[in-house]
Amino acid sequence: MFKKFLKMNKKFLLVVALLVGVLISLTTVKTMAYLDSPGFCQNCHTMKNVYTSFMDSTHSDLQCNDCHLPHKSEVGKLFFKGRAGMTHVYFNSLGTDDIPNVIEASDRTMKVINENCKSCHKSTITNVSHDAKESCVSCHKTVPHGKGFKDDHYNKPPQSGELLENKGGF
Amino acid sequence: SKDSSEKTASAAGAKTTGLSADEISNEAFKDLFPLQYNSYKKNEKMEDTTNGGSVKRSKFEADKEPLLPILFNGYAFATEYNEERGHTYALEDIRNVKRITDKSVGSCYTCKSTAVPQMIEEMGDDYWGANFNTEIWPKGEEMGHSPIGCSDCHDPKTMDLRVTRPSFYKALETKGVDTSNPTKNDMRSYVCGQCHVEYYFAADNSEVTFPWTKGFKPEEMYEYYKTIAKEKGFEKDWVSNISGTPMLKAQHPEYETHSSGTHGKANVSCADCHMPYERVDGKRKITSHWWTSPLKTMQTSCGQCHGDRDLDKLKDRVLEIQEANVSALHEAQDVSTSSHYYVNKMITSGVNEEKIKQAQEFVRQGQWFWDIVAAENSAGFHNPQGSMDSLRISSEASNKAIRLATEELVKKGVNMDELDQEIEKVKKAVLDEKDNEKKKDKAVNSYFPAQAPVVPTVLKK
Amino acid sequence: SKDSSEKTASAAGAKTTGLSADEISNEAFKDLFPLQYNSYKKNEKMEDTTNGGSVKRSKFEADKEPLLPILFNGYAFATEYNEERGHTYALEDIRNVKRITDKSVGSCYTCKSTAVPQMIEEMGDDYWGANFNTEIWPKGEEMGHSPIGCSDCHDPKTMDLRVTRPSFYKALETKGVDTSNPTKNDMRSYVCGQCHVEYYFAADNSEVTFPWTKGFKPEEMYEYYKTIAKEKGFEKDWVSNISGTPMLKAQHPEYETHSSGTHGKANVSCADCHMPYERVDGKRKITSHWWTSPLKTMQTSCGQCHGDRDLDKLKDRVLEIQEANVSALHEAQDVSTSSHYYVNKMITSGVNEEKIKQAQEFVRQGQWFWDIVAAENSAGFHNPQGSMDSLRISSEASNKAIRLATEELVKKGVNMDELDQEIEKVKKAVLDEKDNEKKKDKAVNSYFPAQAPVVPTVLKK
């Protein structure tokens, strides 16, 4: 779905992404920070678990985009952000029927993330050895979302009436 | 405590569905919860997977368990026994199955209909033993029963999950489980554990009872039947028509098997796999109410936790686990079959009673330990190691019967090669019979005459 | 490709250790890689876990596998057979074990010493069959061998991982695996797969050979021995002194078992668990070179992948898997023991040769299928379902021997109760003997006389 969308709208997307980039670069530093933050992403990733499992992880002090955007150059970051942002917005407005049941990091995302792990953890992973597998998360499965959807509230008695509140889905 | 006061608060008022606490019709929930209701309607779909799925097929077919008409001979399970399918068919299927006779009891109705909790409330312990055809079924129809439905798992007013079949908590308590404050995670398996469990009918009042006091493992349940159930007067489900053995019939122990297996031990619940969150109607997420093979919904069912794995490969892994299980099951059933016929021959050769009894005890064990695996519906996936262990114990026990019989038969001068050939012949006759209902009749012949007393008409399982 | 050019570059010059390509002394690496070297020295530690660990203890002890002196009777494994321990002891342990005799061959040295690759280079195929005591060992000492060391897995110049035992790639290739371009992940298991595998000595030149052409499963390796190995002249490792059966001895199939099991199928490598990254010397991170039970290092070995689980509970799960495996193993060994003695009785009762042969084939199968599990060192953890399946097959086969023997023995008028009592007696005599080396002598007596030809002095495994 995602690929198809990209194909169909490549030009459109490029233009919009650039536009968004320009627009965004004009806004304040504070807005930029907000756009990287758990609070912002959480607006849509109401698949709560990505957020909740993140929030009780060892990385909860980070911004989502410390991992999810490339940090090599500011331009690359904005471009990626624009593209990702636009696809996300597309899915959440026009393309809601196409949203997958289980959101999975794309191959591209995985590469970006891996670079970010490496760059933060440069000192510990390069001093002797730490590169056994293709990606960091093949071992660090639970950093930072890997605890699955089963956050702590599953281990408590249910709240009466909660299912009723969720009756329309969440 | 905070929890319980919150409970009271919401139960007391504010938010409820507006439905009556006694609502048992699924359709009453339709307009309030259209997404879940539509999802529930998917249970009508029928599609098979390699080892599971939802097509109503006889278990006697060649690629399933073709020796069953021999192994259950003398019992109604040798007449008709099908693969299970969606919850929506529960009433239709019990209504039509040949295992229901004029002597069947109310207990049979327990896991099929939304009317049950209320009936139990009204009738008390008389419910269990009441006549299925003349009393229970008509009463259920009159009450407007649905096949397994919302009210079986939800409180119709608050939609809170609840356990509606009393046997479940009763049995957990004998096992020492504190049932007063289950977690959300517990409830996501408890609602299934009301029905997807091994059970028997208590000797005194036919009450549905789960044999868990000693534990969930096949050997622990066997021990329960040998001691506790026996002391209370329950000795057998039926007598084998081949070996004259007083037998136990095992039934759908998904809850027990899962709880002792890979995922259960890791605190994964039934709903995690069989009721995954899914996105419907745009971006709304609901709990799927299509109880079916998770192999049809790998992405939502397994992807949530195994996102790091290639799901096609993960499916191959499941099939590999199942294939090992199914072929071991077939072998165990084959040895078990031989053990029945060896004992048949002991009887017709006039071997001493005591020896026959000993051999029958092994036949009974042999069958229990494969049946508890065969009756479980995941083809080994819910507990790969445990199921294989049970098949190992089965084979060991059946072989002990064979060893014992061999000694006595040879002493009586029986021609053992001929015996083995006759076993092959009779198996072939059963396999060759095309009419599933008549297969059982081919399991006895002049060489292997029927051994059971006249078939008991009250079906105990 | 990019990878190989990088490899060449580093091999060619720029960055090397400065060590000779032929360096085989562990101590030569000490100053260059003090962290790894120190970690390696931890292999000297001796500490047991519930089912594994590093204490040199006899496998014959009561809590281990007390029936082995019967089951390996007629073979040197009935004289001395110990639990394995750290790599640093490999030379000391082979030097002292009673299984090494004046007829032992070079092949025995293959998985113990860093001198092996060079010896093979020098001696070619003569290495395998050369005399252990008079030729190979003195030569190794002279070359300055180390017990299993850096150069066994690393190229001393580049420290690239490498496979140094030719049998490994040879065998993988018969299985159709392309060995030309292994991934890093592959290499992290391949280096272990050189030694932690089932093997036999080729009939013609005693070359260490892995029976993998048909696959890694116990039944596939058994099939290999029945066909391919047999065609090439290899029929047995020894003849059982109890049943006169030509037997196979299984050995440490960790690689095969792991590859067919839960973790192997999920692409987890040996090094992931047995060589986890660890932080030493302040904040430097290294690959642990302490090959030991991961239950001693759960946090680093398991914690990274299973970060969502309580590690104490995960350990309990391991123990549970192992407990099921070990108790099933003991049962399989018990039936196997009976099958040996039943056949012994067939021989002494003058049963027809053909029947004895048939029974012996079952005895051989029965033993193979438990031995491949017993010889594997994870007590079932590396493949819980597969190991249990093998024990099931074992029990099935041993019981077939028993069934067959029973028929013939009764025909000969043997008192079967007496036979069973004598088996209990002889087992007790073995258990009661305190001197491990003498246990084997208690396994035969006047009721069960020895059956093997004079013990063959060339130990084939």
Ligand SMILES: [Ca+2]
């Ligand atoms: Ca089904």
Ligand SMILES: [Ca+2]
């Ligand atoms: Ca050890």
